[in-house]
Amino acid sequence: MLNLWRLARSSNATRGRRIHPWNNMGNLGSPWPNPYPPLASTHTMFPRAVLTSAFHLPSIGAVAICELLGVKDESSIPSARITYSIGDAFLQLQVGDSFSQIQLGSHDIWSWISAFMNERKACSGASNIPFWGGLIGYLSYELGVELLGVPSTAPLADKRHPDMNLVFVERSVVLDNETDTVYLQSIIDGDEEWLIQTAGRLKLTEDTSTYSYNIAPPSTKVRPTTSTVILPDEDMYVSPINIAKEHLYAGDSYELCLTANTRVVLDDPLTQKASRTYSPSWECYKHLRELNPAPHSGYLRLHPTTILASSPERFLSFSRPLRSTYQLRPIKGAVRKGPGITRTVAEQALRGSVKEVAENLMIVDLIRHDLHNVVGEDVEVRQFCTVEKYKTVWQLVSVIEGQVSDGSKTGAPKKRSVEILQTLEDSERNVYSGVFGYWCVGGGGDWSVTIRSCFKHDDRHHYQPSSKATRSTSSSTDPDAHVEEWVMGAGGDITALSDPQAEWEMLPILTPELLVEFNFDQTHTHSVCIRGAHTEVGMD
Numbered sequence: 001m002l003n004l005w006r007l008a009r010s011s012n013a014t015r016g017r018r019i020h021p022w023n024n025m026g027n028l029g030s031p032w033p034n035p036y037p038p039l040a041s042t043h044t045m046f047p048r049a050v051l052t053s054a055f056h057l058p059s060i061g062a063v064a065i066c067e068l069l070g071v072k073d074e075s076s077i078p079s080a081r082i083t084y085s086i087g088d089a090f091l092q093l094q095v096g097d098s099f100s101q102i103q104l105g106s107h108d109i110w111s112w113i114s115a116f117m118n119e120r121k122a123c124s125g126a127s128n129i130p131f132w133g134g135l136i137g138y139l140s141y142e143l144g145v146e147l148l149g150v151p152s153t154a155p156l157a158d159k160r161h162p163d164m165n166l167v168f169v170e171r172s173v174v175l176d177n178e179t180d181t182v183y184l185q186s187i188i189d190g191d192e193e194w195l196i197q198t199a200g201r202l203k204l205t206e207d208t209s210t211y212s213y214n215i216a217p218p219s220t221k222v223r224p225t226t227s228t229v230i231l232p233d234e235d236m237y238v239s240p241i242n243i244a245k246e247h248l249y250a251g252d253s254y255e256l257c258l259t260a261n262t263r264v265v266l267d268d269p270l271t272q273k274a275s276r277t278y279s280p281s282w283e284c285y286k287h288l289r290e291l292n293p294a295p296h297s298g299y300l301r302l303h304p305t306t307i308l309a310s311s312p313e314r315f316l317s318f319s320r321p322l323r324s325t326y327q328l329r330p331i332k333g334a335v336r337k338g339p340g341i342t343r344t345v346a347e348q349a350l351r352g353s354v355k356e357v358a359e360n361l362m363i364v365d366l367i368r369h370d371l372h373n374v375v376g377e378d379v380e381v382r383q384f385c386t387v388e389k390y391k392t393v394w395q396l397v398s399v400i401e402g403q404v405s406d407g408s409k410t411g412a413p414k415k416r417s418v419e420i421l422q423t424l425e426d427s428e429r430n431v432y433s434g435v436f437g438y439w440c441v442g443g444g445g446d447w448s449v450t451i452r453s454c455f456k457h458d459d460r461h462h463y464q465p466s467s468k469a470t471r472s473t474s475s476s477t478d479p480d481a482h483v484e485e486w487v488m489g490a491g492g493d494i495t496a497l498s499d500p501q502a503e504w505e506m507l508p509i510l511t512p513e514l515l516v517e518f519n520f521d522q523t524h525t526h527s528v529c530i531r532g533a534h535t536e537v538g539m540d
Contacts, residue, residue, distance in 0.1 A: 003251030048441070050125030050132045051186045053195040058180040060206050063286060065173055065182070066299075068205055069198075072279045074301065079169060081302065082116070082135075083162035084109050086146040091164075109164060110147070120168075122187050122441035129174050131440050133187040137166035137302055138436040138450065141429035145422075148415045153422045161430070161457045165302045173198070187441060227267070232260035234504055240424040241492075241500040248496045253417040254362045259429060259491030260507065264454075267483050281306050281456075293391050296448035298436055307431060309453035312390050315435045317446040324443070326375055326402045327382075328367050332359040332493060333396030334506075337389075346394035347387045355497040360385050360398050362495075366414065367400045375402040431455040432489030454488040 011017075084091040091109060093100045104112060117135065125132035140163040142152060171194060174183040182202060184195045237260050244256040285299040285308045298309040314329040333356035335346045350356050364381055371379045383399035432455070437447035492503040 001251065047121040047123040048187045048189070050122050050442075051188075051191055051195060052126050052129075053184040053199055054126065054181055055199060055203070056180055057182050057202060057206050060182070060202065062175050062177075063289070064205070065175060065202065066282075068201060069173065071282055071299075071301075073276045074279050074281075074303075075276065077167065079167050081168070082113070082137075082164065082166045084143075084164040085160045086140075086142050086152060086163045087160075092162075113166075117439060117441070120187075120441050121443070125185065125442055126183060129183055129185070130444055130446060131172060131174060131438055132185055132442050133169050133172055134441040135166045135439040136169055136300075136437070137164070138300060138305070138307060138431055138434060139164055139447075140431055140434040143434065145418055148418055150415060150418050150422060152428075159459075161305060162302075163430075165305055167302060228265045230263040230265065232262060232507065236260075236426065237507070238500045238504050241494055241498065241503055244420070244424060244494045245496060245498065247420050248494070253414070253420060254366075254495075255359060256417055256421060256424070256494045257433075257491050258421070258424060258494050258503075259433060259489050260425075261427060261432070262488045262490065264486040264488070265483065266486070281308065284308055291391075292452070294452065296437075298448070298453075300436060304457045304459050305431065305455060306458065307436060307450070307453060307455045309436060309448070309450060311436075311448045311451050311453055312393075312395060313449040313451060315437075315447045315449045318444055320440070320442045320444040321404075324404050326371060326404070328371070328400045329397055330360070330363040330367060330400075331395045331397050332356065332363055335394045337392055337394060341394070343387065343389070343394070350387055350394065350396040351385055355495055356396055357385055358497070359493050359495060360396055364398050364400060371400060371402040375404045378403045429489060430487070432487065433491065451489070454486045456484055456486045458484060 078096045081094045082091060083094070089105075090101050090103045091112065093102055102112075113135075120134070122132055143163040145152065146163075170187050171191070172185045174185065175181075176183070184198050186194055188194075237258070240258055244258055247253055247256065279301075281301065282299065288308055288310055289297060292310045294310040294312045296309065296311040296314060298307065298311070300307040300309070313331045314327070317327045319325045333350045333353070335341060335349050364384065368379055368381065379400065379402035381398065382401050383397065386397055386399075388395050388397045431450055432453070434450050435447040436450050437445065439445040490507050492498070492506055494503065
């Protein structure tokens with residue numbers, strides 16, 4: 001605490017900050033980290049009107065709707081897409097097969113995105129629907145690191161996959177699972193015909209909305225599949241924990257979330273080739289939905305990246321203006337469900353743990369501080385250290401909310417912890433522990449933490465690279481062969497009370513359930529090899 005107090009005083013003295021009494025303006029200093037004003041719009045636009053059609057369909061689900069609308073077709077989508085890689089002075093804007101490279105100039109990616117959305121505001125949509133249209137996609141962990149001004153430690157590579165990958169959605173289907181109401185929406189002027197045609201298709205298929213797993217096209221060639229599961233090395237994970245604890249004892253941080261990746265390498269994955277009527281990744285996601293349903297499940301296929309998510313954790317949601325409400329739901333602490341693990345047992349293990357409650361208190365304190373910097377004085381802890389039940393685990397969850405007041409400023413996360421983690425982790429996190437979600441044209445949004453998830457980059461699909469990137473192709477001479485790699489990240493919150501061995505043993509609980517079931521098919525011709533620090537096991 002003395003060290004933190006010394007650093008805070010030194011920082012204030014360096015920046016010429018003075019202590020002021022609190023008022024509604026916040027007195028939080030100059031905006032950070034973006035000193036640039038939003039990009040000026042080139043023209044004035046009135047908000048678009050949201051066209052909406054709603055009807056009751058009690059026997060159709062989200063999976064059936066997605067399949068009806070072509071989710072099995074893995075070809076590129078025509079919607080506008082924005083991609084950006086850290087370190088670049090430009091972004092890529094793709095519309096269909098057309099690519100544009102847009103220079104950022106003196107601005108950063110965040111002010112450009114703000115201006116983009118400001119020109120595409122919409123109104124008059126259904127007030128009870130959180131998403132009318134807008135941006136959907138993911139932001140990588142390294143994008144946040146860049147925002148903090150922390151240099152990347154990743155080695156230079158021939159190519160870099162997008163750190164920001166967002167698609168602009170103009171037509172959407174929203175399903176209310178509580179009322180079985182389907183909402184068709186469009187922000188395209190004069191698009192009533194699409195609403196009528198799509199409603200007709202959904203109503204016709206309502207009685208045939210059941211689906212089954214792993215139904216491949218009959219013409220697909222069956223061939224042996226080898227899948228290698230490469231687990232984190234125990235020594236490589238445990239040793240940095242001890243170093244992290246030294247930083248904690250020195251007062252450099254309250255807590256350090258140390259992460260590691262599990263990789264699943266598929267040789268000719270699932271013995272099937274993707275086609276316009278069959279998507280291996282979609283079949284995997286349907287299986288994941290059954291194994292581990294979660295509040296923030298998601299399937300994102302934004303080539304070259306595909307994400308299968310079963311995240312339980314909201315990062316940030318914000319309601320539409322005016323008086324927007326911001327909510328964060330941090331999760332710290334988990335106990336796997338099993339025989340004898342009742343709510344009472346879980347609460348004793350979580351709420352009764354000094355370490356778990358301390359972690360929650362730390363993150364709540366950090367979020368309150370950052371949210372005060374964003375919205376002003378009106379911040380409240382709505383829920384503290386409540387045990388919530390999920391499909392496979394019990395979680396310790398807190399809820400922090402704030403409402404915007406005049407004179408809001410932009411706050412800074414804890415930069416020093418990020419700097420330390422850059423020295424302790426041996427690879428980039430990339431999509432893992434970033435966020436995925438949406439930003440609505442009505443002004444609201446909802447972003448989840450990318451955990452309990454897996455992702456792959458598939459460079460067979462066309463992607464216009466940045467200046468330092470090149471397209472990669474398979475070196476195999478077999479045109480039908482394909483090797484792809486799925487990455488699953490997991491991590492533990494390291495505190496001064498952490499036991500390194502216990503943190504290592506917790507790691508599998510935080511890995512998606514999909515790991516065990518990644519290769520499922522009807523031919524039984526595949527084999528799985530699991531490689532860890534000391535183990536190699538073959539399974540047929």
